């Protein structure tokens with residue numbers, strides 16, 4: 043069986059989730075769709091499995107173009123998908139979940155379904171008791187149930203979207219063995235969607251890499267990990283020269299901090315940042331850099347170690363204390379955590395103003411907002427609701443709301459989802475603040491952004507943070523190795 | 530003719546009939562993921578409609594049909610405005626219930642307190658002669674019989690048949706149902722309308738059988754049915770039990786008041802059933818009953834668990850659209 047995706051494109055509003063992607067999948071192989079969060083992996087696979095429709099492009103199975111209106115159409119053509127969030131019915135029993143959506147008459151043939159379920163679960167050694175309720179199962183067992191269900195519908199292509207998130211190591215071993223058996227013995231095509239390099243290396247034959255909605259290359263696995271990283275994060279471009287700002291006094295001092303992130307604990311991170319310094323945080327998603335930057339903002343308490351601002355200990359201080367001391371944080375989720383959907387620019391501005399008076403001087407607020415809009419090059423009017431602005435304009439406006447003369451500015455993916463033009467204007471503003479003495483710490487998934495703007499780079503991998511003192515001397519391969527965890 | 534206990538139980542089965550029918554109707558609607566909050570007004574409007582149509586045409590089937598159409602029409606407005614126009618179901622339902630109640634009072638004015646048409650009693654041969662059970666269960670009219678078997682029908686449908694499984698799935702996880710090839714929104718329309726028609730039938734049961742004729746004091750019954758669906762945690766047997774319990778407690782409270790055993794203001798006595806209901810709910814949802822499950826034979830475990838451990842349909846009140 044040969045499945046081809048041809049020139050698939052899909053946009054959500056202004057977001058180009060998939061741009062002109064063409065890929066091929068053949069039976070008997072295990073493929074990886076690799077890319078950072080937001081690269082467009084899930085969207086592409088949902089299109090292939092009929093859950094979403096593409097704006098352009100087509101899906102061709104064995105030379106025949108398909109018109110997929112719903113996931114059942116894809117299943118009829120042998121393409122089944124395990125979604126990132128399990129799509130099952132928790133209050134139902136395993137048997138009911140197995141029966142739901144299967145063809146049949148008014149009265150389901152429970153005995154036959156039970157037999158079919160048992161046949162498949164026995165083959166793979168899944169311990170699924172048909173009478174158990176799904177809400178008592180682990181995520182791994184729910185995955186097993188869904189795999190069994192799809193196999194019973196005779197799928198020939200099995201897509202799994204980030205299946206290793208939230209399951210135990212043993213369950214992962216079981217899962218990988220099953221997938222290998224399906225590819226080897228049943229000649230099925232298995233597609234693993236993942237942003238975890240170790241899973242891809244362990245399981246797959248061929249990795250297709252997506253970045254910012256585009257297909258950027260393929261690698262036969264096994265291959266040097268740095269080559270995959272280079273594809274995922276992009277090539278390192280020549281570092282531009284920029285005015286060298288003298289490092290001032292040290293503003294933020296982190297000493298021997300230990301941070302319990304979701305999947306791992308990062309030990310012994312130390313960092314001394316002086317004013318006007320830019321520190322880039324690199325690493326695969328979930329390596330602890332997100333928790334680290336939140337710890338520096340007072341939003342995530344470290345397990346041990348000290349954090350000092352201007353020599354004052356802030357180890358147990360709250361977000362409010364940090365912001366009083368001149369620290370600001372812009373999270374990655376602009377519309378979720380940063381800005382308020384439905385409120386206009388003026389209202390956002392009014393919210394940030396402290397005033398002893400209980401009422402708002404709207405005239406003045408509008409005037410100052412208009413001024414900021416001009417100074418920060420935001421395309422929008424004071425009365426525009428924030429969600430009607432494009433991503434770049436939202437980000438510039440969010441920056442304009444931060445007060446001047448900050449000591450430390452923390453940014454998570456400051457230019458994610460923005461075009462090159464917008465990204466450049468954002469950095470113009472950030473560098474302006476840097477000239478005024480603000481220290482900047484930012485997380486990015488773009489290596490060239492990290493290398494061109496950082497004075498130093500802190501790379502997170504496998505529970506450790508490694509400092510790179512001179513990014514200008516850094517090669518892409520070396521950085522890729524650090525991020526991918528190969529010394 | 531009947532002994533005291535017989536007539537009390539018989540009365541409870543009669544007066545609980547509309548609440549059971551409306552409750553099971555609302556259960557079907559909500560299991561599909563739609564909240565019809567307009568129950569109270571719908572019951573008034575359909576009761577008035579049945580009464581008037583029965584008087585004008587003299588045809589009971591037509592009266593019942595008209596009442597069911599009214600119920601379906603009200604819920605149709607709720608579904609169109611939520612699935613079609615993306616309005617909030619709770620807000621629409623709330624406005625509709627007030628609107629329907631006022632409409633019922635306005636349109637029913639000329640027919641107020643006129644003698645109503647009653648559905649003839651149809652004793653079931655042989656069964657009616659069984660001592661005690663005969664008079665309690667088998668000397669009613671068709672609508673009351675229907676209320677008695679409806680719970681069983683609904684239970685059988687949603688737990689034993691494939692369409693029933695699908696019905697539960699669209700109210701629980703419409704995305705997952707969609708992935709399995711279910712036409713989510715058309716089915717939501719269908720089940721909401723079916724549930725609405727049953728609510729209309731409940732209205733007809735009032736005016737043609739339980740509280741003959743058209744009076745405005747029907748207001749409140751719909752809210753009781755709505756509350757019972759929630760207290761019953763969307764399980765047919767619990768909803769039926771809740772309906773019989775509340776009506777039973779209400780009739781006992783009235784008897785007590787009449788007999789001067791307790792000397793309390795009428796309002797306080799009317800509150801007692803609710804108070805007891807909350808206590809029952811506390812007991813039912815406390816861990817105490819979980820222990821029962823452990824001592825049940827394996828064969829009955831799913832049914833017992835279903836009765837004791839239920840949760841609201843997770844997608845209740847939300848809308849579903851394909852991306």
Ligand SMILES: Nc1ncnc2c1ncn2[C@@H]1O[C@H](COP(=O)(O)OP(=O)(O)O)[C@@H](O)[C@H]1O
Pocket residue numbers: 054057058059077078079080081082083084085086459852
């Ligand atoms: N239903 C949706 N509506 C709007 N934007 C979406 C939707 N689904 C995905 N996106 C956007 O499309 C981009 C790609 O998302 P996704 O395919 O989920 O990435 P990945 O799976 O690689 O993490 C992201 O920027 C995401 O915010």
Ligand SMILES: [Mg+2]
Pocket residue numbers: 080083084085126203204
């Ligand atoms: Mg994804």
